[in-house]
Amino acid sequence: MVDVKQFPSGDVRDYTVSPKGDTNAQQEPIWYSGSALAPDLSLPKIRKRVDATEPQESPHTTIPWHRATAAAESIPHRLEHAEDAAAQAHLAAFGEAFNALPLRAPQTIRPQLRQAADAFERATRSRVQAEHQHARALRGAVRAMIREPAPKDGALLAMFLDAAILAVIAAARWHQLRNHDQQVAAAHQTLIQLQAAYKHTAVAPLTALAQRRPPQQVVQRHTLLIHQTMPDHAKQAAEGPSFDALTAVLAAAEKAGHDPKQLLQQATGERALDDARSPARVLTWRIERLSARPVPSERARVARIRSATRWSVAPVRPTTVASASQPQPPQARRR
Template sequence: MWHCSIRAAPEDRILSDEEWADIARRVVAATGIAPDDDPDGCRWVAVRHAPDHIHIAATKVRADLRTARHWNDYLTADRELAAIEKEYGLHEVVRGDRTAAKRPTRAEQEKALRAGQEKPARERLRATVRTAVAAASSMEEFVHLLSHLNGVLVEVVYFPSGDVRGYKVAAEDTTTAGKEPVWFSGSELAPDLSFPKIRQRLEAIDRQPADQPGWRRPNPWHQATAATERIPHRLDQDDDQASQAHLAAFGEALDALPLLTPQPMRTELREAATAFERATRSRIGAEHHHTRALRGAVRAMVREPAPKDGAILAMFLDAAILVVIAAARWHELRHHDQQFAAAQETLHHLQAAYDQASAEPLAALASRRPPRQVVDRHIRQLRQVVPEHVDQITADPAFDALTTALAEAEAAGHNASTVLTKALTQRTLDDAHSPARALTWRIHRLADRHVPGPRTQAVTRAHHIAVPSTAPRPEQSRARRR
C-alpha cells in the first residue's frame, strides 16, 4: 500500500473538493503511481476528512500486474507540490537540496522527552562534534578532544588493513533497552561530519609558527577578524567553490565562539552557530584550501586565553554580521532557500550577541569623546566622504564612540579621511542598523594596522580625490541587519 498525506498551511485559503481532487491527480501522476493517460495505472483513492488536508492511498501493483515505478516518489511529489503552491497561490514551503543534517526521528524525540533531555542525542552530539572540529588541528586531536568530553563515547572504526575508516559517537545518557550505547557515525550526524570530510577540512589549516626570540606573535583575534572581513568580498567573486569553503570556515568560527566568550552571551552564540550550520552546506563543493588563514586563526584563538578587552569580541562580531548578511544574499541569488532562511535566523542571534558585547566598549569609547572642535572637523570629513549618511551618523547614539575612534586613529598616525574612506570601501552602510557603530569598529580595526609612510599616504589621498569616495550600492537583498 502506498500512502501520502498532503496538508495546506494554516494561513492558506480553504480549497474546494475539485481543487483537492486536481492536486491528488497531479501527485499520483508525478510519482508514477497513476501516470496521466495510463489506463493500467495503480488504483488509488483520495480522502478529505478535514478542510485543510487529504490522504491518498493506492495499491503498488498496476492493472497489468506490474509493480509501479515510483522510485524517489518523495522528491517527485515535492517538485509537483512546489508547482501547485505557485499555481494555487498557496504558502510556498522552503525546500532544501538534500544537504541538510538528518533530523531526529520521532522515536528519538520521544525518548529524549521521556528522559527529560532538552534535545535528542543526535542533535547534542552534532553540536559537540562540530565544536571539536572547530577546535582541532588534526584528526588525532579531534578524536582526543571527543574522547575527553564528559558524557560522550567515541569509537574509531578501522579497515582490515589498519587504516582508519571512520568514527562513531554516542551519548552516555542515551542507551538501548539492553543498556547498549546508541551509536551515530559522523555522516549520520551531518553530511560534512563524516571522517573524510573532516579530514579534508583539517588538512586546510595554516599552522601557527613557533615562537622565536624577538618575534611577536600576532593576535589571533585580529587575524580571524581580518580574514572574516574579507569573506563578503570573496562571496562577490565568481568562484562558488571558494565561496562555499569560506562559509564552511566561518561556520567553524561560530562553532568555536561559545568556548571563548563570557557566559551571558553564550546562549545566543550557540543558537547562531546552530542556525548557521545549515548555511554552510549546499550542492556546491567546497575547496577548503582557500580558507587556511581563517581556520588557522580560529584554532589559535581556542588556544589563547579569552580576551579581556570586550572591543576585540565586538569587532569580530561586527565583521561576522556582515558575513552573515553577505551569505544570505549569496544563497538567495542561488535559490538556496533553506540556507537563506538559516542565515536570516543566524543574523537575529548574532545581532543580539553583538548588542551585548558592544555595549561596554562603546560606552568606554564615548567617555573619551574628543573636544568640540575635533568633533566638528570629523563631521566635515564625514560630509565629504559619506554625505548621504552623515545626518543618520551624527544622530546615532554611537556617534561619540565614532569620533573617539577617529581621533585615536589620528593620534596613532593615520589620516582620518583616508581611514574613513577605507572603512566605507569595506562595505556599504545601506544595510547597517547603526552606521556609526559599524564605522567605529571598522576604524578601530584599521587604526590597529601599520601606519603607512608619508609617500604612501600622499598617493592614497590623491587616489581618493580622483575616485568618488562613496562606494556603489550593491543590489538590494532581503538580508538586512536587524
C-alpha cells in the same frame, strides 16, 4: 566518548562517537560514525578542511580576534564577487566560527550564540561543492581565535559579532539569489540570535568609548573627513548614537600616529555599509581594529600616496558593452 580506529601502522583509519548516556537495551554505548551525523563529518572531509587551514600568523596583525574579524568582514565582498565554489567554502568556514564562538563567549550570551550556530549550520549547506582552499585564511584565523583566552572587556567580541552580522546578511542575500529558501530562512533566524548577543555585548565598550569624546574642534575636523570619505553614509553616521565613539577612536588613532583619513578610506574600502543600520558603529570597530596595527613608516606613507596618485590619474578605458541589468538584491534585515 570517541573511539579512534587505526591501521596496523598506527595511522588513523576512522572514528566513532557516543554521547554520554546514549545506550542500548544492554546498557552498551551506541556509537555513530562521523558521516552518519553529517556529510561533512566523515574523516576524509574533516582532513580536507584541516588541510585547507592557513597555519601562519598574518603579517598585518598579530591579534587573533582582529584576524578573525578582518576575515569575517571580507565575506560579503567574497560572496558577491567569488565563484560559487569559493563562496560556499567561506560559508562553511564561517559556520565553523559560529560553532567555536560559544567557547570564548561569556555565559550570559552563550545560549544565543549556540542557537545562532545551530541555525547557521543549515545556511552553510547547499548543492554547491565547496573548494575549501579558498577559505584558508578565515579558517586559520578562527583556529587562532579559539586558542586565545576569552576577551575580558567585550570589545573584541563585539567587534567580531558586528562583522558577523553583516556577513550573515550577505549570506542570506547569496542564498536568495540562488533560490535556496531553507538556507535564507536559516540565515534570518541566525540574525535574530546574533543581534541579541551583539546588543548585550556592545553596550559597555561603546559607552566607554563615547566617554572619551575628543574636544569639539577635533570632532568637527573628523566630521569633515567622514563627509569627504563616505558622503553616502556620512549624515546617518553623524546622527547615530555611536558617533561619539567613532570620533573617540579616530582621535586616539591620530594621537598614536595614524592618519585618520587613510584609516577611514581603509575602513570603507571594499567593506560596504549599505546593510549597516548604524554606519558609525560599524566604522568604530573597524577603526579600532585597524589602528591597533603599527603606525606605517614615513617611507611606506610616501609609497602609498604615490600609488594612490598614480591610480587616480590613470586613464579610464572606454567600454562599448552596456552593463547588464542585475537582479535587485532582496530586502535584508538591517541592524
